[in-house]
Amino acid sequence: MPASPLLVEFAIALPIALAFAYAVAWVVRRLFGRRLRLGLTTMAVISLLGISVGLLLAGLLFYGQYLWMPTTLLLAFGSSIGLTFVAASVAAFIRPNYGDVDVAALLVAGESDHVEFKETARWNVREHKKDPRMELAIAKTVAAFLNSNGGVLVIGASDDGVVRGLERDLSTLRTPDHDRFELWLRDLLSTLVGRNAAALPHIQFAALADAGTVCALNCPPSPKPVFLTAPRDGGPSTDLWVRVGNSTRALGVDEAVEYVSRHWRPTLASLVTGRPAGPTSGR
Known part of the structure; x- marks a missing residue:
């Protein structure tokens, strides 16, 4: 007989509770998919809190309950599953909608710290040829918005908001259509910023009267840093790109470390919504 049976029970129950909370969190994240931007750790903590709520209810509502009794276990695990599903549903519901945008209104309003225009994505308008530097500029801007x-x-629009269309970019593709262009964009971003980051932007095509068609990438804030890996003399380089006013720039190592520590600093809001901390965090 142990000298302190309650401590022994707690020591046995703790890893079981952690394992169960992790399993519930994993299943819920799989069910919600991309709609849920809460991290696995956050969901596991919520699930663990649900177990505590269930134990509290068992102690308050039922007389003479012990830790391993069926009623206690059912309440603990049931509360864990229920609270996790509720939290995931709320987080998925309140997540900002990064879907279609009013492209015409954006063109009229002009460039800002949240909006940028690129005349082409592949075609160098000065040298009249396909240019990898144009592709890299697209990836840098997307990475900066995500970060x-x-x-x-x-x-497909010039810096002053005049629509130029996608014809020059489409002409560089074997199949010159919008589906192929979107596929190329995803592949480009997957190569330069990674598959997870490449899946974040919402891509839409907007036909603007007789002016032509443009492509808009609506980029949400990334839940974690996005690094751009690009070829450079002497080997590939990995940089952190951010928006500074209306411009996009890469941060040095010291600046990047400081930016990441401030921008993704955990807060109550970021844990609940799964988004980076807001501007009040000192960025």
């Missing part, structure tokens, strides 16, 4: 507060990149 900041989000934003919209419009491809």
